[in-house]
Amino acid sequence: MIPLVKVRMPPREQLMPALERVLYGGMIAEGEEVYAFEREFAEQFGLPNVLAMSSGTGALHVAFLVCGVSPGDEVITTAMTAEPTNTTILQIGARPVFADVEPDTGNLAPAAVERAITPATKAICVVHYAGYPADMTALRAIADRHGIALIEDCAHALGARIAGVPVGTIGDAAIFSFQAIKHMTSVDGGMLALRDPARLDLARRLRWFGLRKGVPRTEVDITTPGFKYNMNNVTAVVGRHQLPTIGEAIARHIENGRFYDRAFAQTPGAMPAHVAADSEPSYWLYTLLCDDAAAVEAALVEAGITASKLHRPNHLHSVLAPYAGSMPGLDHFYGRLLHVPCGWWVSDADRQRIVDIVTEAAR
Numbered sequence: 001m002i003p004l005v006k007v008r009m010p011p012r013e014q015l016m017p018a019l020e021r022v023l024y025g026g027m028i029a030e031g032e033e034v035y036a037f038e039r040e041f042a043e044q045f046g047l048p049n050v051l052a053m054s055s056g057t058g059a060l061h062v063a064f065l066v067c068g069v070s071p072g073d074e075v076i077t078t079a080m081t082a083e084p085t086n087t088t089i090l091q092i093g094a095r096p097v098f099a100d101v102e103p104d105t106g107n108l109a110p111a112a113v114e115r116a117i118t119p120a121t122k123a124i125c126v127v128h129y130a131g132y133p134a135d136m137t138a139l140r141a142i143a144d145r146h147g148i149a150l151i152e153d154c155a156h157a158l159g160a161r162i163a164g165v166p167v168g169t170i171g172d173a174a175i176f177s178f179q180a181i182k183h184m185t186s187v188d189g190g191m192l193a194l195r196d197p198a199r200l201d202l203a204r205r206l207r208w209f210g211l212r213k214g215v216p217r218t219e220v221d222i223t224t225p226g227f228k229y230n231m232n233n234v235t236a237v238v239g240r241h242q243l244p245t246i247g248e249a250i251a252r253h254i255e256n257g258r259f260y261d262r263a264f265a266q267t268p269g270a271m272p273a274h275v276a277a278d279s280e281p282s283y284w285l286y287t288l289l290c291d292d293a294a295a296v297e298a299a300l301v302e303a304g305i306t307a308s309k310l311h312r313p314n315h316l317h318s319v320l321a322p323y324a325g326s327m328p329g330l331d332h333f334y335g336r337l338l339h340v341p342c343g344w345w346v347s348d349a350d351r352q353r354i355v356d357i358v359t360e361a362a363r
């Protein structure tokens with residue numbers, strides 16, 4: 001059985017003593033482990049101004065708020081994503097406006113984003129779907145031209161780069177997820193990265209009820225109500241112990257992804273998602289586009305290999321259906337989409353077997 005996604009834990013002999021120290025050390029809530037994780041993660045992934053959060057969803061909620069998204073505002077977004085990207089917009093009372101995606105990547109199409117802008121648009125939320133970077137040069141230019149915020153949902157894209165620059169550094173705010181099956185997990189958790197350090201103070205307060213850490217509880221004054229979105233020392237210690245080896249895990253996703261890109265370049269009935277010349281995906285999932293995705297999926301599953309579409313286009317949910325328009329790019333992409341395993345657990349023999357099965361089933 002080759003799974004599509006897999007939980008990766010640090011070596012037991014390294015993690016368990018550190019975890020035990022934290023669990024029985026008297027300080028399990030937000031503290032030094034969290035702040036050390038923030039510093040180390042920021043340095044390793046080249047990110048400015050980061051805050052560790054209890055989830056990627058919490059980080060995204062705060063990202064929208066610090067970028068000024070308020071009830072009634074429009075946020076241009078993608079339906080080709082996991083649900084939290086868009087339920088978070090609803091949670092604020094803002095209005096998701098679905099722009100179409102590129103049929104060969106599933107990522108927001110800049111031309112469709114530009115068409116969707118109205119005087120009520122406050123932000124664009126872009127997802128680097130499955131770990132393939134979106135066209136950030138075009139999206140940054142659109143956001144700047146219209147004076148609106150650009151928020152990067154990098155939940156799938158840890159370690160991906162665009163023209164040598166890490167994802168998460170081009171948007172005004174960006175988020176990462178450390179939920180169970182992402183490239184890297186802290187059991188649950190997320191990271192918020194902010195371009196403008198002046199937004200850190202509000203983000204910190206929104207992370208913790210609206211309170212300011214370090215001010216005595218009897219004196220502190222809440223001026224903006226916040227949430228309970230802070231990371232704790234226990235999950236932070238899991239995150240910290242992932243960092244020494246996460247580079248090699250991501251490198252294996254990339255190596256397998258590039259192997260498939262070469263192997264499927266000439267396969268009748270199946271093709272790789274498009275990778276732009278300056279784009280370095282981190283291939284959380286490998287995106288294959290098939291003439292008959294169901295037949296290829298059935299052949300892989302029959303051989304004990306998990307392959308699926310994994311996500312449901314969000315506008316198919318009742319709560320998001322009212323915001324859907326015509327999206328021919330998404331329809332084309334989703335009809336042909338099949339994710340196949342490409343993570344650190346996929347061996348050279350596994351990936352060759354996957355190529356052989358796809359080649360046979362896709363023709």
Ligand SMILES: Cc1ncc(COP(=O)(O)O)c(C=O)c1O
Pocket residue numbers: 055056057058060081082084085127153155156176177178179189190
């Ligand atoms: C694209 C995307 N955005 C946001 C999230 C939210 O992350 P989390 O599960 O850490 O809250 C996820 C993961 O579930 C995701 O896949």
